[in-house]
Amino acid sequence: MPDLVLWDIDHTLMATRGLGRELWAEAFAQVTGVTLREQASVTGSTERVILRETARAHDIPYNDDLFARFADALGAVHVRRAAELRERGHALPGAAVVLAALDERGVQQSVVTGNVRGAAEVKLAVFGLDTYVRLDDGAYGEDGEGRPELLRLALERARVDAGLAVFLGDTPADVAGGREAGVRVVAVATGKASPGDLRNAGAEAVLSGLADTGQVLVALGA
Template identity: 35%
Template sequence: MRRLVMWDIDYTLLRGGGVAAAAWKAAFTEVTGVAWRDTPIFGGRTDRDICAEVFEVHGVTDCTPERFFARYVEVVQTVRHQFAEQGELMPGVRAVLTRLSGDPGVVQTLVTGNVPEVAAAKVAAFGLEGSFDAEVGGYGTDDSVRATLVRRSLDRARAKYGEPFQPVVIGDTVYDVIAALANDAVAIGVATGATSADDLAAAGAHVVLPDLSDADAAVRALTAYSERA
């Protein structure tokens, strides 16, 4: 059975340098006419979930997520060059993606809280877009609950390729781990974000890596680990 490796983006593959957060705030004020007052915790959450909190905190009742996301995407497209200028790839990412791209037993995709267009802009800024079958990914517009994103991605991959997959989720937050476990996926934690290795392990990650700089260890975890091991 081939593996469907589902990559989180922010602080797993790359650091965006705050570009998306700035675009989010600008789009929110443009669309709603309400001044930005309170920034939620973004890490590991879906854009749909974050949008609901932002609307509630700011007392917005006359706007839909779809209307907001449309403007948010437009703003991101105008500043997409800043991802590479202000952000950076996380250690070892390019080498690991290249190794896995050459493995016929692996299909790589994105499972991220970002809306699809912003996810695409982020990975393209660093020349990573060729590594993923983004068509079978799971995105922040699919649902507010991250576990549903994993399930949607797995369903899309099965439908497209006509075969079952062993799902593998790799991310830097407890949300990624929980989403993996809810779908009987192998959960790989990478401690390159704000969540410690200990917290990722406590959440139930099958493997926790400090980062991806040891390409051999990362590839082994992503391709060889069995949750029944």
């Protein structure tokens, strides 16, 4: 049984059904004064990288101050529109049940996500998933640029060795990041990546989703 299970958020635990991009565009316009024309690829990336590449596409100078202001704005807009997020989005089938089952077994859980922490906290709370994860042990978009860096930080915060942890994500970048950080990766094909894509990236196990609690627990070794 793992000592620690780390979760990606978007398309692994939940779906925002397009609202996420709307909230991102609102924060971007608020901070830059520029209407979003195009957003850099978000799949498997972090908010810091997405903002830098999106700013570049709009000829906006990027620096750490811009990111800090954007992170604050993005967190605030998630708080302000939390009710809309609850109405339009949803936790993926089985997510809450799996989290609860791991909690009952005494498995420590947290998140490793490209979301800024303010947005991540709102998303988890809106869908009732926050009670199962130790938010202070996680790693977020403010903490780095890539999954390996974030995973290593989460392991340090949780005080768990990489060999005793499992990471669940839905993208090849999640899988590659977990392998680089020395963490066992279980992938869920609930995002854009196919099961084959996730296997080819090196996932130890690939699940179609989280609805079959027993199957998920077996894949996690729990």
